[in-house]
Amino acid sequence: MTISRRDALKLAAVGGAVGCGLGGNPLSAQTMSSDTAKPVGTAAANSLWGGRFGAGPSAIMQQINASIGVDKRLWRQDIAGSRAHVAMLARQGIVSAADADAIDKGLQQIAAEYEAGKLVENLALEDIHLHVETRLKDIIGPAAGRLHTARSRNDQVAVDFRLWVKAACAEADGALKALIAALLKRAEEHADTIMPGFTHLQVAQPVTLGHHLMAYVEMLGRDRSRFADAAARMDECPLGAAALAGTSFPIDRQMTAKALGFAGPTRNSLDSVSDRDFALEYLSATHMTGLHLSRLAEEIIIWASQPYGFITLPDAWSTGSSIMPQKRNPDAAELVRAKSGEFLAAFTRLSVVMKGLPLAYSKDMQDDKSTVFAAFDDLGLCLASMTGMVETITFNKAKMRAAANSGFSTATDLADWLVRVAGVPFREAHEITGKCVKAAEARGSDLNGLTDAELKAIDSRITKAVRDVLSVEASVASRTSFGGTAPANVRAAIAAARARL
Ligand code: ARG
Numbered sequence: 303m304t305i306s307r308r309d310a311l312k313l314a315a316v317g318g319a320v321g322c323g324l325g326g327n328p329l330s331a332q333t334m335s336s337d338t339a340k341p342v343g344t345a346a347a348n349s350l351w352g353g354r355f356g357a358g359p360s361a362i363m364q365q366i367n368a369s370i371g372v373d374k375r376l377w378r379q380d381i382a383g384s385r386a387h388v389a390m391l392a393r394q395g396i397v398s399a400a401d402a403d404a405i406d407k408g409l410q411q412i413a414a415e416y417e418a419g420k421l422v423e424n425l426a427l428e429d430i431h432l433h434v435e436t437r438l439k440d441i442i443g444p445a446a447g448r449l450h451t452a453r454s455r456n457d458q459v460a461v462d463f464r465l466w467v468k469a470a471c472a473e474a475d476g477a478l479k480a481l482i483a484a485l486l487k488r489a490e491e492h493a494d495t496i497m498p499g500f501t502h503l504q505v506a507q508p509v510t511l512g513h514h515l516m517a518y519v520e521m522l523g524r525d526r527s528r529f530a531d532a533a534a535r536m537d538e539c540p541l542g543a544a545a546l547a548g549t550s551f552p553i554d555r556q557m558t559a560k561a562l563g564f565a566g567p568t569r570n571s572l573d574s575v576s577d578r579d580f581a582l583e584y585l586s587a588t589h590m591t592g593l594h595l596s597r598l599a600e601e602i603i604i605w606a607s608q609p610y611g612f613i614t615l616p617d618a619w620s621t622g623s624s625i626m627p628q629k630r631n632p633d634a635a636e637l638v639r640a641k642s643g644e645f646l647a648a649f650t651r652l653s654v655v656m657k658g659l660p661l662a663y664s665k666d667m668q669d670d671k672s673t674v675f676a677a678f679d680d681l682g683l684c685l686a687s688m689t690g691m692v693e694t695i696t697f698n699k700a701k702m703r704a705a706a707n708s709g710f711s712t713a714t715d716l717a718d719w720l721v722r723v724a725g726v727p728f729r730e731a732h733e734i735t736g737k738c739v740k741a742a743e744a745r746g747s748d749l750n751g752l753t754d755a756e757l758k759a760i761d762s763r764i765t766k767a768v769r770d771v772l773s774v775e776a777s778v779a780s781r782t783s784f785g786g787t788a789p790a791n792v793r794a795a796i797a798a799a800r801a802r803l
Pocket of ligand 1: 369373456459667669
Protein backbone atom coordinates (compact mmCIF):
# COMPACT_ATOMS: atom_id res chain seq x y z
CA MET A 303 0.00 0.00 0.00
CA THR A 304 1.36 3.38 -0.89
CA ILE A 305 0.66 6.38 1.28
CA SER A 306 -0.94 8.86 -1.07
CA ARG A 307 -0.86 12.59 -0.71
CA ARG A 308 -4.49 12.39 0.34
CA ASP A 309 -3.63 9.94 3.11
CA ALA A 310 -0.93 12.27 4.21
CA LEU A 311 -3.35 15.15 4.31
CA LYS A 312 -5.64 13.10 6.52
CA LEU A 313 -2.88 13.48 9.05
CA ALA A 314 -3.88 17.11 9.25
CA ALA A 315 -6.68 15.77 11.35
CA VAL A 316 -4.07 14.16 13.57
CA GLY A 317 -2.28 17.47 13.75
CA GLY A 318 -5.59 19.07 14.66
CA ALA A 319 -6.30 16.45 17.26
CA VAL A 320 -2.82 16.99 18.57
CA GLY A 321 -3.88 20.51 19.16
CA CYS A 322 -6.12 19.43 22.01
CA GLY A 323 -3.80 17.05 23.78
CA LEU A 324 -1.72 19.13 26.10
CA GLY A 325 -1.19 16.19 28.44
CA GLY A 326 -0.37 17.26 31.93
CA ASN A 327 -2.92 20.03 32.23
CA PRO A 328 -4.52 19.33 35.60
CA LEU A 329 -7.81 20.26 33.99
CA SER A 330 -7.49 17.78 31.14
CA ALA A 331 -7.85 14.04 31.30
CA GLN A 332 -4.47 13.59 29.68
CA THR A 333 -2.24 13.94 32.70
CA MET A 334 0.50 11.35 32.45
CA SER A 335 0.62 9.35 35.66
CA SER A 336 3.96 9.69 37.38
CA ASP A 337 4.06 6.04 38.40
CA THR A 338 5.15 5.24 34.85
CA ALA A 339 8.49 6.84 35.77
CA LYS A 340 11.07 4.12 35.84
CA PRO A 341 14.63 5.36 35.40
CA VAL A 342 16.90 2.69 34.03
CA GLY A 343 20.63 3.22 34.03
CA THR A 344 22.85 1.79 31.32
CA ALA A 345 26.58 1.54 30.93
CA ALA A 346 26.42 0.78 27.23
CA ALA A 347 26.90 3.44 24.58
CA ASN A 348 23.62 4.88 23.31
CA SER A 349 22.23 2.69 20.56
CA LEU A 350 21.10 5.71 18.54
CA TRP A 351 24.50 7.32 18.16
CA GLY A 352 26.76 4.78 19.83
CA GLY A 353 28.77 4.30 16.62
CA ARG A 354 31.51 6.72 17.58
CA PHE A 355 31.31 6.16 21.37
CA GLY A 356 33.24 3.58 23.40
CA ALA A 357 31.33 3.95 26.65
CA GLY A 358 28.01 5.21 27.94
CA PRO A 359 27.36 8.39 29.92
CA SER A 360 27.89 8.68 33.67
CA ALA A 361 24.80 8.38 35.81
CA ILE A 362 24.83 12.11 36.60
CA MET A 363 25.33 12.96 32.93
CA GLN A 364 22.26 10.89 32.18
CA GLN A 365 20.28 12.72 34.82
CA ILE A 366 21.18 16.22 33.73
CA ASN A 367 20.73 15.30 30.08
CA ALA A 368 17.43 13.47 30.19
CA SER A 369 14.25 15.43 29.58
CA ILE A 370 11.72 12.60 29.31
CA GLY A 371 10.18 13.47 32.68
CA VAL A 372 9.15 16.80 31.17
CA ASP A 373 8.84 16.34 27.40
CA LYS A 374 6.67 13.21 27.65
CA ARG A 375 3.87 15.75 27.48
CA LEU A 376 4.77 16.19 23.81
CA TRP A 377 4.06 12.58 22.85
CA ARG A 378 0.97 13.30 20.77
CA GLN A 379 2.73 16.04 18.86
CA ASP A 380 5.82 13.87 18.39
CA ILE A 381 3.84 11.00 16.93
CA ALA A 382 1.79 13.30 14.69
CA GLY A 383 5.03 14.92 13.45
CA SER A 384 6.54 11.52 12.69
CA ARG A 385 3.44 10.30 10.86
CA ALA A 386 3.39 13.41 8.69
CA HIS A 387 7.13 13.03 8.05
CA VAL A 388 7.02 9.39 7.01
CA ALA A 389 3.98 9.95 4.78
CA MET A 390 5.98 12.65 3.02
CA LEU A 391 9.10 10.45 2.76
CA ALA A 392 7.00 7.75 1.06
CA ARG A 393 5.28 10.22 -1.25
CA GLN A 394 8.66 11.54 -2.33
CA GLY A 395 10.04 8.02 -2.88
CA ILE A 396 12.61 8.45 -0.09
CA VAL A 397 11.35 5.38 1.81
CA SER A 398 9.36 2.50 0.37
CA ALA A 399 5.61 2.41 0.72
CA ALA A 400 5.88 -0.85 2.67
CA ASP A 401 8.32 0.60 5.21
CA ALA A 402 6.26 3.77 5.55
CA ASP A 403 3.16 1.72 6.12
CA ALA A 404 4.84 -0.37 8.82
CA ILE A 405 6.21 2.77 10.47
CA ASP A 406 2.82 4.47 10.43
CA LYS A 407 1.07 1.45 11.93
CA GLY A 408 3.78 1.15 14.58
CA LEU A 409 3.39 4.82 15.47
CA GLN A 410 -0.36 4.36 15.83
CA GLN A 411 0.24 1.43 18.15
CA ILE A 412 2.59 3.53 20.25
CA ALA A 413 -0.02 6.27 20.44
CA ALA A 414 -2.54 3.75 21.75
CA GLU A 415 -0.02 2.49 24.31
CA TYR A 416 0.83 5.95 25.55
CA GLU A 417 -2.84 6.86 25.68
CA ALA A 418 -3.26 3.88 28.00
CA GLY A 419 -0.47 5.21 30.23
CA LYS A 420 2.09 2.65 29.11
CA LEU A 421 5.01 4.96 28.43
CA VAL A 422 7.99 3.50 30.28
CA GLU A 423 10.47 6.23 31.08
CA ASN A 424 14.11 5.41 30.57
CA LEU A 425 16.74 8.06 31.28
CA ALA A 426 19.10 6.36 28.87
CA LEU A 427 16.66 7.27 26.11
CA GLU A 428 16.82 10.95 27.05
CA ASP A 429 13.68 12.39 25.55
CA ILE A 430 10.30 11.66 24.02
CA HIS A 431 11.78 11.48 20.52
CA LEU A 432 14.13 8.62 21.38
CA HIS A 433 11.45 6.87 23.42
CA VAL A 434 9.10 6.78 20.46
CA GLU A 435 11.80 5.73 18.01
CA THR A 436 13.13 2.99 20.26
CA ARG A 437 9.66 1.62 20.90
CA LEU A 438 9.02 1.69 17.15
CA LYS A 439 12.12 -0.45 16.63
CA ASP A 440 10.81 -2.96 19.22
CA ILE A 441 7.54 -3.19 17.33
CA ILE A 442 8.56 -3.18 13.65
CA GLY A 443 12.27 -3.96 13.66
CA PRO A 444 15.02 -2.32 11.61
CA ALA A 445 12.65 -0.48 9.24
CA ALA A 446 12.07 1.90 12.17
CA GLY A 447 15.51 3.29 11.43
CA ARG A 448 14.22 4.82 8.20
CA LEU A 449 11.90 7.24 10.00
CA HIS A 450 14.73 9.54 10.95
CA THR A 451 15.80 10.05 7.32
CA ALA A 452 16.03 13.77 6.43
CA ARG A 453 15.21 14.75 10.00
CA SER A 454 16.98 15.63 13.24
CA ARG A 455 15.75 15.88 16.80
CA ASN A 456 16.41 19.59 16.39
CA ASP A 457 13.62 20.14 13.89
CA GLN A 458 11.60 17.39 15.54
CA VAL A 459 11.46 19.11 18.92
CA ALA A 460 10.89 22.47 17.23
CA VAL A 461 7.80 21.19 15.43
CA ASP A 462 6.50 19.25 18.46
CA PHE A 463 6.81 22.22 20.74
CA ARG A 464 5.29 24.64 18.25
CA LEU A 465 2.28 22.39 17.82
CA TRP A 466 1.92 22.21 21.58
CA VAL A 467 2.23 25.95 22.16
CA LYS A 468 -0.15 26.70 19.29
CA ALA A 469 -2.72 24.49 21.00
CA ALA A 470 -1.96 26.17 24.32
CA CYS A 471 -2.82 29.54 22.74
CA ALA A 472 -6.17 28.11 21.62
CA GLU A 473 -6.77 26.71 25.10
CA ALA A 474 -6.00 30.09 26.70
CA ASP A 475 -8.45 31.69 24.30
CA GLY A 476 -11.19 29.27 25.30
CA ALA A 477 -10.59 29.85 29.02
CA LEU A 478 -10.50 33.62 28.53
CA LYS A 479 -13.78 33.45 26.64
CA ALA A 480 -15.38 31.59 29.53
CA LEU A 481 -14.23 34.23 32.01
CA ILE A 482 -15.39 37.03 29.73
CA ALA A 483 -18.81 35.36 29.39
CA ALA A 484 -19.07 35.17 33.19
CA LEU A 485 -18.14 38.85 33.54
CA LEU A 486 -20.67 39.87 30.88
CA LYS A 487 -23.43 38.01 32.67
CA ARG A 488 -22.65 39.67 36.00
CA ALA A 489 -22.20 43.08 34.33
CA GLU A 490 -25.62 42.76 32.77
CA GLU A 491 -27.19 41.89 36.13
CA HIS A 492 -25.51 44.94 37.64
CA ALA A 493 -25.68 47.51 34.87
CA ASP A 494 -27.53 49.81 37.32
CA THR A 495 -25.86 48.78 40.57
CA ILE A 496 -24.03 51.72 42.06
CA MET A 497 -20.62 51.44 43.65
CA PRO A 498 -17.86 53.90 44.41
CA GLY A 499 -15.30 54.44 41.66
CA PHE A 500 -11.84 54.92 43.12
CA THR A 501 -8.65 56.71 42.32
CA HIS A 502 -5.76 56.25 44.77
CA LEU A 503 -8.20 53.83 46.44
CA GLN A 504 -10.04 56.96 47.63
CA VAL A 505 -13.70 57.31 46.73
CA ALA A 506 -13.70 59.43 43.57
CA GLN A 507 -17.02 59.34 41.69
CA PRO A 508 -19.90 56.89 41.68
CA VAL A 509 -19.79 54.29 38.92
CA THR A 510 -21.89 51.29 38.06
CA LEU A 511 -20.69 47.81 39.00
CA GLY A 512 -21.47 46.72 35.46
CA HIS A 513 -19.06 49.34 34.17
CA HIS A 514 -16.37 48.23 36.59
CA LEU A 515 -16.71 44.58 35.53
CA MET A 516 -16.66 45.61 31.87
CA ALA A 517 -13.22 47.15 32.41
CA TYR A 518 -11.95 43.59 32.91
CA VAL A 519 -13.77 42.46 29.77
CA GLU A 520 -11.68 45.03 27.88
CA MET A 521 -8.42 43.79 29.43
CA LEU A 522 -9.20 40.14 28.79
CA GLY A 523 -10.27 40.93 25.23
CA ARG A 524 -6.81 42.40 24.61
CA ASP A 525 -5.31 39.27 26.16
CA ARG A 526 -7.24 37.12 23.71
CA SER A 527 -5.91 39.14 20.82
CA ARG A 528 -2.35 38.74 22.10
CA PHE A 529 -2.69 34.93 22.15
CA ALA A 530 -4.30 35.00 18.69
CA ASP A 531 -1.55 37.21 17.35
CA ALA A 532 1.17 34.96 18.78
CA ALA A 533 -0.59 31.86 17.41
CA ALA A 534 -0.76 33.39 13.92
CA ARG A 535 2.95 34.22 13.98
CA MET A 536 3.97 30.73 15.13
CA ASP A 537 1.88 29.09 12.41
CA GLU A 538 4.93 27.99 10.37
CA CYS A 539 6.32 24.49 10.35
CA PRO A 540 10.04 23.99 11.11
CA LEU A 541 10.01 20.28 10.20
CA GLY A 542 12.49 19.62 7.41
CA ALA A 543 15.10 22.08 8.63
CA ALA A 544 16.86 18.91 9.85
CA ALA A 545 19.82 19.51 12.17
CA LEU A 546 20.40 23.10 11.03
CA ALA A 547 21.20 23.27 7.31
CA GLY A 548 18.30 21.55 5.59
CA THR A 549 18.73 18.22 3.82
CA SER A 550 19.96 16.75 0.56
CA PHE A 551 16.86 14.52 0.34
CA PRO A 552 14.06 15.75 -1.96
CA ILE A 553 11.59 16.42 0.87
CA ASP A 554 8.32 18.32 0.48
CA ARG A 555 8.04 20.77 3.34
CA GLN A 556 4.77 22.22 2.07
CA MET A 557 3.23 18.78 2.42
CA THR A 558 4.31 18.19 6.02
CA ALA A 559 3.41 21.75 7.01
CA LYS A 560 -0.08 21.28 5.63
CA ALA A 561 -0.50 17.81 7.13
CA LEU A 562 0.29 19.22 10.56
CA GLY A 563 -2.12 22.12 10.21
CA PHE A 564 0.43 24.90 9.69
CA ALA A 565 -0.06 27.72 7.20
CA GLY A 566 3.27 26.83 5.58
CA PRO A 567 6.92 25.96 6.26
CA THR A 568 9.44 28.22 8.00
CA ARG A 569 11.85 29.91 5.58
CA ASN A 570 15.31 29.57 7.14
CA SER A 571 16.64 26.28 8.47
CA LEU A 572 18.98 27.87 11.03
CA ASP A 573 16.18 30.00 12.45
CA SER A 574 13.78 27.05 12.37
CA VAL A 575 15.76 25.00 14.87
CA SER A 576 16.98 27.86 17.08
CA ASP A 577 13.85 29.99 17.40
CA ARG A 578 11.83 29.92 20.60
CA ASP A 579 10.09 33.27 20.08
CA PHE A 580 6.81 31.40 19.92
CA ALA A 581 7.26 30.09 23.47
CA LEU A 582 8.31 33.52 24.70
CA GLU A 583 5.33 35.17 23.07
CA TYR A 584 3.05 32.63 24.72
CA LEU A 585 4.64 33.41 28.09
CA SER A 586 4.41 37.12 27.45
CA ALA A 587 0.69 36.89 26.68
CA THR A 588 0.32 34.66 29.74
CA HIS A 589 2.08 37.24 31.86
CA MET A 590 -0.21 40.05 30.68
CA THR A 591 -3.25 37.89 31.38
CA GLY A 592 -1.88 37.06 34.83
CA LEU A 593 -1.29 40.72 35.49
CA HIS A 594 -4.95 41.44 34.75
CA LEU A 595 -6.13 38.48 36.81
CA SER A 596 -4.05 39.67 39.75
CA ARG A 597 -5.80 43.05 39.71
CA LEU A 598 -9.22 41.41 39.73
CA ALA A 599 -8.01 39.03 42.46
CA GLU A 600 -6.85 41.99 44.53
CA GLU A 601 -10.24 43.68 44.17
CA ILE A 602 -12.05 40.53 45.19
CA ILE A 603 -9.82 40.30 48.27
CA ILE A 604 -10.40 43.93 49.24
CA TRP A 605 -14.12 43.84 48.52
CA ALA A 606 -14.57 40.69 50.58
CA SER A 607 -12.88 42.21 53.64
CA GLN A 608 -15.24 43.31 56.42
CA PRO A 609 -14.56 47.07 56.29
CA TYR A 610 -15.68 46.98 52.62
CA GLY A 611 -18.19 44.14 52.66
CA PHE A 612 -18.98 44.74 48.98
CA ILE A 613 -19.07 41.03 48.19
CA THR A 614 -19.53 37.65 49.82
CA LEU A 615 -17.71 34.68 48.35
CA PRO A 616 -19.67 31.42 48.36
CA ASP A 617 -18.48 28.49 50.46
CA ALA A 618 -17.13 26.79 47.36
CA TRP A 619 -14.60 29.58 46.89
CA SER A 620 -13.69 30.28 50.51
CA THR A 621 -11.60 28.60 53.14
CA GLY A 622 -11.94 28.71 56.91
CA SER A 623 -9.42 29.15 59.68
CA SER A 624 -8.29 26.37 62.02
CA ILE A 625 -8.47 28.76 64.99
CA MET A 626 -10.92 31.55 64.12
CA PRO A 627 -14.34 30.00 63.53
CA GLN A 628 -15.78 33.14 61.95
CA LYS A 629 -13.23 33.30 59.13
CA ARG A 630 -14.06 33.03 55.44
CA ASN A 631 -10.87 33.62 53.53
CA PRO A 632 -10.52 34.39 49.81
CA ASP A 633 -7.62 31.94 49.32
CA ALA A 634 -8.27 31.26 45.64
CA ALA A 635 -8.08 34.95 44.82
CA GLU A 636 -4.91 35.27 46.89
CA LEU A 637 -3.32 32.34 45.05
CA VAL A 638 -4.24 33.83 41.68
CA ARG A 639 -2.56 37.04 42.88
CA ALA A 640 0.54 35.04 43.86
CA LYS A 641 0.71 32.78 40.82
CA SER A 642 0.42 35.67 38.40
CA GLY A 643 3.92 36.67 39.53
CA GLU A 644 5.21 33.33 38.30
CA PHE A 645 4.25 34.14 34.73
CA LEU A 646 6.64 37.05 34.68
CA ALA A 647 9.27 34.80 36.25
CA ALA A 648 8.66 32.22 33.50
CA PHE A 649 9.01 34.83 30.76
CA THR A 650 12.17 36.13 32.39
CA ARG A 651 13.61 32.66 32.82
CA LEU A 652 13.15 31.61 29.20
CA SER A 653 14.42 34.99 28.00
CA VAL A 654 17.58 34.43 30.02
CA VAL A 655 17.95 30.90 28.60
CA MET A 656 17.70 32.22 25.04
CA LYS A 657 19.66 35.43 25.46
CA GLY A 658 23.08 35.29 23.83
CA LEU A 659 22.71 31.76 22.42
CA PRO A 660 24.68 31.43 19.20
CA LEU A 661 22.94 29.87 16.18
CA ALA A 662 21.70 27.27 15.80
CA TYR A 663 20.57 24.66 18.37
CA SER A 664 22.11 24.45 21.85
CA LYS A 665 21.03 22.07 24.57
CA ASP A 666 20.11 25.04 26.75
CA MET A 667 16.92 25.11 24.71
CA GLN A 668 15.80 21.78 26.13
CA ASP A 669 15.08 23.71 29.33
CA ASP A 670 12.34 25.72 27.63
CA LYS A 671 9.58 23.21 28.18
CA SER A 672 9.42 22.88 31.96
CA THR A 673 8.96 26.65 32.19
CA VAL A 674 6.20 26.78 29.59
CA PHE A 675 4.38 23.72 30.91
CA ALA A 676 4.32 25.10 34.46
CA ALA A 677 2.99 28.45 33.23
CA PHE A 678 0.34 26.66 31.17
CA ASP A 679 -0.85 24.64 34.16
CA ASP A 680 -1.03 27.69 36.41
CA LEU A 681 -2.77 29.82 33.79
CA GLY A 682 -5.45 27.14 33.41
CA LEU A 683 -5.97 27.03 37.17
CA CYS A 684 -6.04 30.81 37.53
CA LEU A 685 -8.54 31.36 34.72
CA ALA A 686 -10.81 28.55 35.90
CA SER A 687 -10.72 29.84 39.50
CA MET A 688 -11.51 33.36 38.44
CA THR A 689 -14.40 32.20 36.30
CA GLY A 690 -15.78 30.19 39.21
CA MET A 691 -15.52 33.14 41.58
CA VAL A 692 -17.00 35.69 39.17
CA GLU A 693 -19.94 33.39 38.46
CA THR A 694 -20.83 32.92 42.12
CA ILE A 695 -19.88 36.07 44.05
CA THR A 696 -22.76 37.77 45.86
CA PHE A 697 -22.60 41.53 45.39
CA ASN A 698 -23.90 43.42 48.43
CA LYS A 699 -25.66 46.27 46.69
CA ALA A 700 -26.62 48.23 49.81
CA LYS A 701 -23.04 48.33 51.07
CA MET A 702 -21.77 49.39 47.67
CA ARG A 703 -24.34 52.14 47.32
CA ALA A 704 -23.64 53.48 50.81
CA ALA A 705 -19.93 53.55 50.05
CA ALA A 706 -20.60 55.28 46.73
CA ASN A 707 -22.42 58.03 48.60
CA SER A 708 -19.50 58.58 50.97
CA GLY A 709 -16.50 60.80 50.42
CA PHE A 710 -18.52 63.57 48.70
CA SER A 711 -18.43 61.46 45.55
CA THR A 712 -20.79 63.81 43.69
CA ALA A 713 -18.61 66.89 44.22
CA THR A 714 -17.57 66.85 40.56
CA ASP A 715 -21.25 66.80 39.61
CA LEU A 716 -21.81 69.98 41.64
CA ALA A 717 -18.84 71.68 39.98
CA ASP A 718 -20.01 70.56 36.52
CA TRP A 719 -23.52 71.89 37.32
CA LEU A 720 -22.07 75.32 38.18
CA VAL A 721 -20.27 75.34 34.83
CA ARG A 722 -23.24 74.12 32.83
CA VAL A 723 -26.12 75.98 34.48
CA ALA A 724 -24.52 79.09 35.96
CA GLY A 725 -21.76 79.59 33.39
CA VAL A 726 -19.03 79.56 36.06
CA PRO A 727 -15.48 78.79 34.77
CA PHE A 728 -14.50 75.26 35.89
CA ARG A 729 -11.60 76.38 38.11
CA GLU A 730 -13.91 78.73 40.02
CA ALA A 731 -16.60 76.04 40.22
CA HIS A 732 -13.98 73.71 41.70
CA GLU A 733 -13.20 76.30 44.38
CA ILE A 734 -16.88 76.87 45.25
CA THR A 735 -17.52 73.12 45.42
CA GLY A 736 -14.53 72.74 47.73
CA LYS A 737 -16.17 75.19 50.11
CA CYS A 738 -19.43 73.19 49.98
CA VAL A 739 -17.51 69.98 50.81
CA LYS A 740 -15.84 71.76 53.73
CA ALA A 741 -19.21 72.94 55.06
CA ALA A 742 -20.78 69.49 54.70
CA GLU A 743 -17.78 67.90 56.41
CA ALA A 744 -18.11 70.36 59.30
CA ARG A 745 -21.74 69.45 59.86
CA GLY A 746 -21.15 65.73 59.29
CA SER A 747 -23.42 65.31 56.29
CA ASP A 748 -23.02 64.60 52.59
CA LEU A 749 -23.43 67.38 50.01
CA ASN A 750 -27.16 66.75 49.75
CA GLY A 751 -27.39 67.29 53.51
CA LEU A 752 -26.61 71.01 53.16
CA THR A 753 -29.73 73.17 53.16
CA ASP A 754 -30.64 75.39 50.21
CA ALA A 755 -29.80 78.42 52.35
CA GLU A 756 -26.40 77.00 53.31
CA LEU A 757 -25.58 76.33 49.66
CA LYS A 758 -26.74 79.80 48.63
CA ALA A 759 -24.62 81.36 51.32
CA ILE A 760 -21.53 79.74 49.80
CA ASP A 761 -22.40 80.94 46.29
CA SER A 762 -25.54 82.81 45.34
CA ARG A 763 -25.69 81.10 41.93
CA ILE A 764 -26.49 77.72 43.52
CA THR A 765 -30.25 77.05 43.32
CA LYS A 766 -32.61 74.23 44.35
CA ALA A 767 -32.15 72.72 40.90
CA VAL A 768 -28.70 71.50 41.92
CA ARG A 769 -30.41 68.68 43.89
CA ASP A 770 -30.98 66.96 40.53
CA VAL A 771 -27.29 66.18 40.21
CA LEU A 772 -26.25 65.53 43.80
CA SER A 773 -27.55 61.95 44.10
CA VAL A 774 -25.32 59.05 43.11
CA GLU A 775 -28.04 57.78 40.76
CA ALA A 776 -28.18 61.11 38.92
CA SER A 777 -24.40 61.19 38.81
CA VAL A 778 -23.97 57.83 37.05
CA ALA A 779 -26.96 58.42 34.77
CA SER A 780 -25.34 61.63 33.55
CA ARG A 781 -22.07 59.97 32.49
CA THR A 782 -23.23 59.23 28.96
CA SER A 783 -20.07 60.15 27.07
CA PHE A 784 -18.77 57.26 24.93
CA GLY A 785 -17.13 54.76 27.27
CA GLY A 786 -18.78 56.36 30.31
CA THR A 787 -20.45 54.64 33.26
CA ALA A 788 -24.14 55.44 32.62
CA PRO A 789 -26.29 52.27 32.77
CA ALA A 790 -27.41 52.82 29.17
CA ASN A 791 -23.80 52.95 28.04
CA VAL A 792 -22.97 49.82 30.02
CA ARG A 793 -25.79 47.92 28.34
CA ALA A 794 -24.57 49.05 24.92
CA ALA A 795 -20.98 48.03 25.83
CA ILE A 796 -22.18 44.59 26.91
CA ALA A 797 -24.07 44.09 23.65
CA ALA A 798 -21.01 45.14 21.64
CA ALA A 799 -18.75 42.82 23.64
CA ARG A 800 -21.16 39.91 23.13
CA ALA A 801 -21.07 40.54 19.39
CA ARG A 802 -17.24 40.45 19.47
CA LEU A 803 -17.28 37.20 21.45
N1 ARG B 1 15.43 16.83 23.95
C1 ARG B 1 15.98 17.83 23.08
C2 ARG B 1 15.31 19.19 23.35
O1 ARG B 1 14.28 19.20 23.88
C3 ARG B 1 15.77 17.44 21.65
C4 ARG B 1 16.79 18.00 20.74
C5 ARG B 1 18.10 17.35 20.96
N2 ARG B 1 19.06 17.72 19.97
C6 ARG B 1 20.34 17.51 20.12
N3 ARG B 1 21.11 17.86 19.15
N4 ARG B 1 20.86 17.00 21.20
O2 ARG B 1 15.85 20.20 23.03
